[in-house]
Amino acid sequence: MLRRLSALAGAMILAGCVSTDSTDKTNIPPVVKAPQTKPADFHKHAASAEQIANRLWSAGQPSGNDIIELDATELEDLWQRIQLQMSFNVPQTRPIVEQRNFYSNHQAYLDRVASRAQPFLFHIVQELEKRQMPLELALLPIVESAFDPFAYSHAAASGMWQFMPATGKRFGLKQNFWYDGRRDVVASTRAALDYLQYLHDKLEGDWLNAIAAYNSGEGRILAAIKRNKQKRLPTDFWSLDLPSETTAYVPKLLALVDILKRPDDFDIVWKFIANEPKIDVVELSNQIDLTIAAEMAGLSVAELQALNPGFSQWATDPDGPHHLVLPVNQVETFRQKLAQTPSKDLLRWKRYTVAKGDTLGKIAQKHGTNISAIQRINKLDGSNIRLGQHLMLPVSAGDEADYSLSQVAQVQQQQTNSGTKLEYTVKDGDTLWDISREHKVTVADLTKWNTLTQRSTLKPGQTLAIWQPAAATGNTAGISRTVTYKVRKGDSLARIAQRFSVSVSDIVKWNNINTGNYLQPGQQLKLMVSMTQV
Known part of the structure; x- marks a missing residue:
C-alpha cells in the first residue's frame, strides 16, 4: 500500500x-x-x-x-486509494474505447454507483489488500450489478457479485427460506474473492482470463485455451475465441479502470467516498427479529436491511449465520443493548393451539416461519402434531402489513400516508430501490403509493409520490466532517461541488472565496462532507 x-x-x-x-x-x-x-x-x-x-x-x-x-x-478519498494501487495494463482497443465512451457519457450512472458502493467499498478494498489481489477487482461489482446487493438476473444470479445458486453453494454461500448468502455483502465478497483467486491459480496466473472465467465459467475458458494451444496460438484473453458476452465483459472492467486512472481526461467525477470503514460486523449467538435489532441499533428496518440484504424474512436465520452488519457509529450502542437483553426477548412469541386440518407446513406458512424452526423450538422429532396441542411460534415484532419480505428481500418499515408528501421526478437509470434508499422509505410503499409493482419499469420524467413522516422531513444533514481538498489543475468550483455532493455556495462560504478570482492549483479548500453511513 x-x-x-x-x-x-x-x-x-x-x-x-x-x-x-x-x-x-x-x-x-x-x-x-x-x-x-x-x-x-x-x-x-x-x-x-x-x-x-x-x-x-x-x-x-x-x-x-x-x-x-x-x-x-x-488518503482521504477511497477512489484514490484504489487508483494509487492499480496495475493492469489497459490497451486502447476498440471494445475498451466503446465501453469507456459509454461510461464517460453517463456521469449520473457513475454517481448512482458511488452512492450504492459507499457503505461497502472500503470493506472490499481491505479484503483485496489483505489477499494481495489486484485493486481493479474492487470495480467488478459495477460490471456485475452496479453495486446493487439486491440485483437479480433472469438467469437466477443474485447479489452484488451475481452468484448463481450452484456456484454460491460451491463457495459456501448458504441459501434457504431465511437467508441467501449471495446477497450478504460480507459473505459474498469473501466468496467472490475466493472464486477469483481460485480461477487465477487455475488459469496459469492470468487475471484477465480469471475475470473472463468469472463471467462465463472456468470450463469454457479452459476449453478455449486448450484449442489455442493445439493450434500453437497465444492463450491470453485477447487471443481466445469466447462468447460475445464474455468478450465485452472484460473490456467493461478495463474501461472503468482506465477512467479511474485518468478521470480528468474524460471529464468524469468519481463521487467522494471517505477512506474509512463505514460498517462493522457484530456477532450474535441467537436468532433476532430485524425490527428489534433495528430499534437496538437506532436504525429503521429499511436501513438495517440495506446493510443486511441476505436476510429474506422478518428475522435472521435461526440456524445462523448469527451476525449483523451495522454502521460503525451504531455498533457500540447496539452491543450495549444486546448485552442487556435476554435471549428470549430477541424474538416475539405466540402460543398457538393446533386446529383441525393443521399441518406443520400450513402453520409455518400462515405465521411466516418454516417447519424446521417450529420443530426445533417445540422439540418435535417429526411432523406429527395432534388436535389441541400447544406450539410456541416466533412472530414478527412489526405489523404483518409492514413485513412484506419476499425472496428478493424487499424489507418493509412502518410507514403510512401521513406526514409530508414529496414529488420525485424519475431520472434516467433510476430504480425503485435507489429511490427508496434516497428517501428512506421502502420499495413496497413506493409501489403502493404509486400503483406500481416491484418489477415496474420506470420512465425518465415520470413523477412519483413519496410520503415522509413529519419527524424525518428536513432531517437529512446526517453525519459530516471537514475534509481538506487540494485544488488540481483544471478544477472548478462546480466540479469540486459535484464530486463532494455539496453546493458551490457552501464552498464559497466555508472558504471565504472571492468568486471573481480563479482557483489556483495547490490551493487548499475546507469542505463539510456528508459521511452518511447507510
Whole structure:
C-alpha cells in the first residue's frame, strides 16, 4: 500500500514514462516508484504512476530532490486509494474505447454507483489488500450489478457479485427460506474473492482470463485455451475465441479502470467516498427479529436491511449465520443493548393451539416461519402434531402489513400516508430501490403509493409520490466532517461541488472565496462532507 514519490532526475523515472524539459532542470515533476513487493503476476502499467505524479505536481507538491512517501490507507478519498494501487495494463482497443465512451457519457450512472458502493467499498478494498489481489477487482461489482446487493438476473444470479445458486453453494454461500448468502455483502465478497483467486491459480496466473472465467465459467475458458494451444496460438484473453458476452465483459472492467486512472481526461467525477470503514460486523449467538435489532441499533428496518440484504424474512436465520452488519457509529450502542437483553426477548412469541386440518407446513406458512424452526423450538422429532396441542411460534415484532419480505428481500418499515408528501421526478437509470434508499422509505410503499409493482419499469420524467413522516422531513444533514481538498489543475468550483455532493455556495462560504478570482492549483479548500453511513 506504500508508494514513494521522488523528484529526482529523468534517469530515475519509472520505465522512462515521464519526459523532462531540458530547458528547466529545476522543474522535474515527481514520479511514483513502483513498489518492490507487488506479486509478480500483476500486469505492470507505468502510466498510472506518471498520472499520479503529474497530479501531485500540478497541485504544488515539492520539487528538487524531495522524497514523498504516500500510504494508500492515509488518503482521504477511497477512489484514490484504489487508483494509487492499480496495475493492469489497459490497451486502447476498440471494445475498451466503446465501453469507456459509454461510461464517460453517463456521469449520473457513475454517481448512482458511488452512492450504492459507499457503505461497502472500503470493506472490499481491505479484503483485496489483505489477499494481495489486484485493486481493479474492487470495480467488478459495477460490471456485475452496479453495486446493487439486491440485483437479480433472469438467469437466477443474485447479489452484488451475481452468484448463481450452484456456484454460491460451491463457495459456501448458504441459501434457504431465511437467508441467501449471495446477497450478504460480507459473505459474498469473501466468496467472490475466493472464486477469483481460485480461477487465477487455475488459469496459469492470468487475471484477465480469471475475470473472463468469472463471467462465463472456468470450463469454457479452459476449453478455449486448450484449442489455442493445439493450434500453437497465444492463450491470453485477447487471443481466445469466447462468447460475445464474455468478450465485452472484460473490456467493461478495463474501461472503468482506465477512467479511474485518468478521470480528468474524460471529464468524469468519481463521487467522494471517505477512506474509512463505514460498517462493522457484530456477532450474535441467537436468532433476532430485524425490527428489534433495528430499534437496538437506532436504525429503521429499511436501513438495517440495506446493510443486511441476505436476510429474506422478518428475522435472521435461526440456524445462523448469527451476525449483523451495522454502521460503525451504531455498533457500540447496539452491543450495549444486546448485552442487556435476554435471549428470549430477541424474538416475539405466540402460543398457538393446533386446529383441525393443521399441518406443520400450513402453520409455518400462515405465521411466516418454516417447519424446521417450529420443530426445533417445540422439540418435535417429526411432523406429527395432534388436535389441541400447544406450539410456541416466533412472530414478527412489526405489523404483518409492514413485513412484506419476499425472496428478493424487499424489507418493509412502518410507514403510512401521513406526514409530508414529496414529488420525485424519475431520472434516467433510476430504480425503485435507489429511490427508496434516497428517501428512506421502502420499495413496497413506493409501489403502493404509486400503483406500481416491484418489477415496474420506470420512465425518465415520470413523477412519483413519496410520503415522509413529519419527524424525518428536513432531517437529512446526517453525519459530516471537514475534509481538506487540494485544488488540481483544471478544477472548478462546480466540479469540486459535484464530486463532494455539496453546493458551490457552501464552498464559497466555508472558504471565504472571492468568486471573481480563479482557483489556483495547490490551493487548499475546507469542505463539510456528508459521511452518511447507510
